Amino acid sequence: xxxxxxIRKTYGKTxxxxxxxxxxxxxxxxxxxxxxxxxxxxxxxxxxxxxxPDSGTVALGGEDMRGVEPYDRGVAMCFxxxxxxxxxxxxxxxxxPLRSPRHRLPAAEARQRIGAIAELLGxxxxxxxxxxxxxxxQRQRVALGRVLVRPARAFLLDEPLSHLDAKLRQQMRAExxxxxxVQHTTTLYVTHDSVEALxxxxxxxxxxxxxxxQTGTREEIWYRPHDTEVARAFGRxxxxxxxxxxTERGVRSEGGVELPVRAPVAPGTDVLVGLRPRDxxxxxxxxxELTGTVYVTEVLGRSVEVTxxxxxxEQRVSLVAPRADAARLRPDDPVRLVxxxxxxxxxxxxxxxxxxxxxxxxx
Amino acid sequence: MRxxxxxxxxxxxxxxxxxxxxxxxxxxxxxxxxxxxxLFSTYFSFSPTLDGYRTVLGDSExxxxxxxxxxxxxxxxxxxxxxxxxxxxxxxxxxxxxFKGSENLMFTLLSFRFAPELTVIIPLFVLxxxxxxxxxxxxxxxxxxxxxxxxxxxxxxxxxxxxxxELEQAALLDGYTRKQAFFKVAxxxxxxxxxxxxxxxxxxxxxxxVFPLILTSNEAxxxxxxxxxxxxxxxxxxxxxxxxxxxxxVPPLLLALTIQRxxxxxxxxxxxxx
Amino acid sequence: MRxxxxxxxxxxPALLLTCGILYPFGLGLYYTLFDFSASKPQPDxxxxxxxxxxxxQEAFWNSAWVTxxxxxxxxxxxxxxxxxxxxxxxRSTLVGRVLEKILIxxxxxxxxxxxxIWKLMLQPSVGVxxxxxxxxxxxxxxxxxxxTGALLSSIAVDVWVYTPFVAILALAGLRSLPASxxxxxxxxxxxxxxxxxxxxxxxxxxxxxxxxxxxFMDSLKVFDIIYALTEGGPGDSTVVLQIRAYLExxxxxxxxxxxxxxxxxxxxxxxxxxxxVKHLGKIQRKAAxxxx
Numbered sequence: 001x002x003x004x005x006x007i008r009k010t011y012g013k014t015x016x017x018x019x020x021x022x023x024x025x026x027x028x029x030x031x032x033x034x035x036x037x038x039x040x041x042x043x044x045x046x047x048x049x050x051x052x053p054d055s056g057t058v059a060l061g062g063e064d065m066r067g068v069e070p071y072d073r074g075v076a077m078c079f080x081x082x083x084x085x086x087x088x089x090x091x092x093x094x095x096x097p098l099r100s101p102r103h104r105l106p107a108a109e110a111r112q113r114i115g116a117i118a119e120l121l122g123x124x125x126x127x128x129x130x131x132x133x134x135x136x137x138q139r140q141r142v143a144l145g146r147v148l149v150r151p152a153r154a155f156l157l158d159e160p161l162s163h164l165d166a167k168l169r170q171q172m173r174a175e176x177x178x179x180x181x182v183q184h185t186t187t188l189y190v191t192h193d194s195v196e197a198l199x200x201x202x203x204x205x206x207x208x209x210x211x212x213x214q215t216g217t218r219e220e221i222w223y224r225p226h227d228t229e230v231a232r233a234f235g236r237x238x239x240x241x242x243x244x245x246x247t248e249r250g251v252r253s254e255g256g257v258e259l260p261v262r263a264p265v266a267p268g269t270d271v272l273v274g275l276r277p278r279d280x281x282x283x284x285x286x287x288x289e290l291t292g293t294v295y296v297t298e299v300l301g302r303s304v305e306v307t308x309x310x311x312x313x314e315q316r317v318s319l320v321a322p323r324a325d326a327a328r329l330r331p332d333d334p335v336r337l338v339x340x341x342x343x344x345x346x347x348x349x350x351x352x353x354x355x356x357x358x359x360x361x362x363x
Numbered sequence: 364m365r366x367x368x369x370x371x372x373x374x375x376x377x378x379x380x381x382x383x384x385x386x387x388x389x390x391x392x393x394x395x396x397x398x399x400x401x402l403f404s405t406y407f408s409f410s411p412t413l414d415g416y417r418t419v420l421g422d423s424e425x426x427x428x429x430x431x432x433x434x435x436x437x438x439x440x441x442x443x444x445x446x447x448x449x450x451x452x453x454x455x456x457x458x459x460x461x462f463k464g465s466e467n468l469m470f471t472l473l474s475f476r477f478a479p480e481l482t483v484i485i486p487l488f489v490l491x492x493x494x495x496x497x498x499x500x501x502x503x504x505x506x507x508x509x510x511x512x513x514x515x516x517x518x519x520x521x522x523x524x525x526x527x528x529e530l531e532q533a534a535l536l537d538g539y540t541r542k543q544a545f546f547k548v549a550x551x552x553x554x555x556x557x558x559x560x561x562x563x564x565x566x567x568x569x570x571x572x573v574f575p576l577i578l579t580s581n582e583a584x585x586x587x588x589x590x591x592x593x594x595x596x597x598x599x600x601x602x603x604x605x606x607x608x609x610x611x612x613v614p615p616l617l618l619a620l621t622i623q624r625x626x627x628x629x630x631x632x633x634x635x636x637x
Numbered sequence: 638m639r640x641x642x643x644x645x646x647x648x649x650p651a652l653l654l655t656c657g658i659l660y661p662f663g664l665g666l667y668y669t670l671f672d673f674s675a676s677k678p679q680p681d682x683x684x685x686x687x688x689x690x691x692x693x694q695e696a697f698w699n700s701a702w703v704t705x706x707x708x709x710x711x712x713x714x715x716x717x718x719x720x721x722x723x724x725x726x727x728r729s730t731l732v733g734r735v736l737e738k739i740l741i742x743x744x745x746x747x748x749x750x751x752x753x754i755w756k757l758m759l760q761p762s763v764g765v766x767x768x769x770x771x772x773x774x775x776x777x778x779x780x781x782x783x784x785t786g787a788l789l790s791s792i793a794v795d796v797w798v799y800t801p802f803v804a805i806l807a808l809a810g811l812r813s814l815p816a817s818x819x820x821x822x823x824x825x826x827x828x829x830x831x832x833x834x835x836x837x838x839x840x841x842x843x844x845x846x847x848x849x850x851x852x853f854m855d856s857l858k859v860f861d862i863i864y865a866l867t868e869g870g871p872g873d874s875t876v877v878l879q880i881r882a883y884l885e886x887x888x889x890x891x892x893x894x895x896x897x898x899x900x901x902x903x904x905x906x907x908x909x910x911x912x913x914v915k916h917l918g919k920i921q922r923k924a925a926x927x928x929x
Contacts, residue, residue, distance in 0.1 A: 048536055071539060077532075083529040083532065085552075100538030102538030373730070376725060377722070378732065385742065391757075448650070453647060453650070453651035465644070468655060472655060478903055479858040481895070481896075482903050483665065485665060488887070489892060508657075509658055512654060570748070572747060587750065601757055605757065615745045616746070619745035623741065627806060
C-alpha cells in the first residue's frame with residue numbers, strides 16, 4: 001500500500017534519509033521506531049508529499065506519487081507538533097478537513113461525524129474551546145481526531161501519544177487499535193517508544209540514521225533482532241550483552257563462564273552473547289546453569305531486578321525475578337541461574353564502533 | 364528612606380525627559396491657537412482662536428494645504444498597497460523556501476533602507492521629467508517603494524518565519540490547496556502583523572520629505588513639503604506654520620498609538636522581537 | 638519542476654519592483670562618468686573626473702567632517718539618553734507606565750516637521766526657548782545662527798526625534814532578559830552597579846547595538862532636519878553630504894557631480910554597515926555567553 005524505495009533526502013550537508021526502503025501492506029498497522037533524529041518524521045512527510053525526496057520513489061496503492069500534491073494523495077497525518085490552528089476552536093479544527101474541497105460533508109453530517117469522533121477521544125466537552133486553552137494532552141487528542149474524522153487511504157501518525165500522561169497514554173494505546181477507522185485503514189505510526197511499537201504494530205520497522213535497519217513482526221524483532229542496537233531497543237531492563245570468545249563447545253566469557261551457543265563461526269572469534277533479563281531464571285528449571293553472586297537488587301513493583309556478578313569475574317547480568325523469589329537476596333549471596341540455550345542470541349563483536357550484527361545460531 | 368529618595372529622583376528624571384519630549388508638541392498647539400496679532404507680543408497668555416487652522420485649511424495664502432493632505436493620503440496608501448501586493452508573496456516565499464536569489468533579493472531590499480535617498484532621486488528627477496512622471500501620484504508611489512517595500516518584506520518575512528510550516532502542511536493534508544492554505548491558515552495568523560506593518564509603512568511614507576521635495580512641485584506635493592512652505596515669505600507666519608505642522612502630524616500620531624505593541628519589531632526590521 | 642518554480646513565481650513581482658528601483662541607481666552611477674548638467678544636456682564622458690573633483694574639493698572634506706560630527710554626536714547622545722530612559726521606564730513605576738504610552742510621539746512626527754517645530758522654538762528673538770531661558774540669564778542664545786550652535790541644534794532635533802527609537806528597542810531588550818542571572822546575582826548580594834555592569838549591560842548590548850546601527854547609518858545620510866532647520870548654514874557649517882549633493886544636483890543642476898557626492902556617501906554608509914554588522918555578530922555571541 002505504501003512503498004518507499006531508494007529514498008534519499010538531504011538538508012544541506014546532513015543526510016536525513018539514506019536509501020530508505022519501506023513497505024506497508026494494505027490495512028496494516030505499521031510502526032516505525034527510532035530515536036529522535038533518525039528520520040521518522042521526514043519519512044512520514046515524504047509519504048505525505050510535504051517533503052520532496054532527492055531521489056527514490058514513493059508509491060501509494062501501487063501509484064507513483066511523483067508530482068502528486070499532498071492534497072491529492074488522500075493521506076491524513078497527525079503532526080507531533082499537533083499543527084492545530086491556534087486561532088480556532090477545537091471543533092473548527094476537527095471540522096477543517098470536512099470543510100475542504102476534497103472531503104466536504106454537509107454541515108449536519110459533519111457535525112454528527114465530529115461528535116462521534118470527539119466522543120471516541122473523550123474531548124466532547126472541549127469542542128467550543130479555543131485550541132490555545134487546551135492542555136497538551138487535549139491538543140494531541142484533537143490532532144488525532146482531525147485525522148480520524150475523514151476517510152483516508154492511509155493514516156500517518158507522528159508520535160500521537162507522546163504528550164499524554166502515562167495513564168492516559170496506556171489507555172489510549174489500548175483504544176487506538178480498537179477504533180474502527182484505524183482497524184481498516186493502513187496506518188504508519190511513528191514512535192520512539194519500543195513498548196508502544198510492540199503493543200501496537202502488526203509489523204515494526206526500526207530506523208536508524210535515515211536507514212531501515214530491520215522490518216518484521218514483533219516476534220521477529222524480538223527473537224531475531226538484526227543487531228545489538230535493535231536488541232537493546234526492545235525490552236526493559238535492556239538485554240544483557242556478554243562479550244566472549246567462540247570455542248569448540250560454545251562461547252566462553254570472562255570469569256570462567258561457559259555459554260552453550262553454537263554458531264558457524266571459527267573458534268577464537270570475539271562475539272557478544274545476548275541474554276534477555278526475563279529469559280534468565282533464578283531458581284531451577286531446565287537449561288544451562290550459571291553461577292554467580294548477587295551484586296544489587298532493585299524492586300520494580302511486583303518483580304525485582306537482580307544484577308548478578310557471573311562466575312568469578314566482574315561480568316554482570318540483569319534478570320527479572322518474581323518478588324517472592326528474590327525478596328531475600330542480599331548482595332554477595334551466591335545464586336544459580338538457568339538459561340535455555342535456544343534463548344541465547346549471538347552477535348558479531350569485531351567492529352566495536354558499530355552495532356554488532358546477529359549471527360544465526362545452531363540448535 | 365534612601366531607596367525612596369532614589370525612586371523619587373528616577374521618576375523626576377523621567378518627567379524631565381518627557382517634558383523635553385512633549386513640550387515642543389504642546390508649544391505647537393499653543394502657537395497654532397494664537398491670533399496673528401499676538402504672535403510675538405506674548406508667550407503664554409493670549410486669546411485662543413482657530414483662525415490659524417481656518418486659514419491653513421481654507422487654502423488662503425496661496426498654499427493648497429488640503430490638497431497636499433489628500434495627496435499625502437493617496438500616495439502613502441498607494442505605496443503601502445503596492446508594497447503589500449508585491450511584498451507579501453516575496454516575504455512568504457523567502458520565509459518558506461530556501462532558494463537561490465532569495466537572500467540576495469532580501470539584502471538588496473535592506474540596502475535600500477540604508478541607501479542615501481538622493482542617490483536614486485537625482486537620476487529619477489531627470490528620468491521622471493522625460494517620462495512625464497514628475498509631480499504625479501504614480502511617480503510618488505513608485506519612489507516610495509524605497510521606503511515601504513523593504514519594511515514590509517522584511518517584517519512580514521519575520522512573521523511568516525515565526526509560523527511553523529506544519530500548520531500549512533496540515534491544511535494541505537486536510538484537503539486544501541496551497542493557495543487556500545496560505546489564505547486560510549497563514550494569512551489570518553499574521554494578520555495583526557500585516558496591519559501593524561502596513562500602518563508603520565504608511566507613517567513612514569507619510570513622513571517622507573525628500574522624495575516629494577524633489578520629485579513633485581505642486582500637483583502631487585505632500586504635507587511635509589507643504590508645511591515647510593508656510594515658513595517661506597518675508598514675514599514668517601508662525602501660527603500658520605504651527606497649525607499646518609500639527610495637521611500634518613495628526614494621522615501618523617493617531618496610527619502610531621494604535622500599533623504600539625508591534626512597533627519594536629517594525630522599527631528594527633524584525634531584528635528585535637518584543 | 639512545478640514545485641521548484643513556485644517560490645520564484647512568488648518573488649517575481651518584488652524582483653521587478655526592485656529592478657525598477659535599481660535602474661535609477663545604476664543610471665545614476667552611469668551619469669557620474671559624464672558631465673551631465675542642466676546647462677549641458679548632451680554630456681561628454683569624463684570618466685572619473687567627477688570623483689577626483691569631489692575628493693580634491695575642500696567643500697567635500699568639510700561636508701564629510703560635518704557629517705561625521707553629526708552622525709557620531711547624534712548616535713552617541715541618542716544611545717546614552719535612550720538607554721537611560723529605557724532603564725528608568727523598566728522600573729515600571731506608576732509615572733513610568735503612564736509616560737511609556739506616549740514615548741513614541743516624537744518618533745512618529747516627520748523629521749522635517751520636527752525641525753520646523755524646533756526652528757520656531759529656537760528663533761533667537763521671539764522663540765520660546767530663549768524666553769524660558771531668560772530667567773537664568775541666557776536669553777540671547779543665537780541657536781542656529783552660529784556655526785557650532787547650528788550643528789548642535791540640528792543634533793538636538795535629531796536627539797529629540799530619535800531618542801524614543803533607542804529607548805523602545807532597549808526597553809524591549811530589558812524586558813526580554815532572562816531573570817535567573819539577576820536572581821543569582823541578588824542571592825550573591827551583588828550591588829546595583831555590579832549587576833548593571835556585569836549582567837544588564839552585556840546582555841542588553843546587542844539590542845542597543847541594533848539601535849545604534851540604525852541611528853548611526855541613518856544620521857550619516859541626514860537631510861530633512863538640516864534642510865528645514867539650517868539649510869546647511871550659517872556658511873557651510875552644517876552642509877552634510879546629502880545637503881551638499883542636493884545643492885549641487887538640484888539647486889545648481891550639476892546632476893553628474895551631485896550624484897557623485899551621493900555615491901561616495903553610499904560607499905561610506907555601506908562600509909559603516911559592514912563594520913557595524915560584523916561587530917553586532919560578535920556582540921551577540923558574547924551576550925549569549927553571559928546568559929548561559
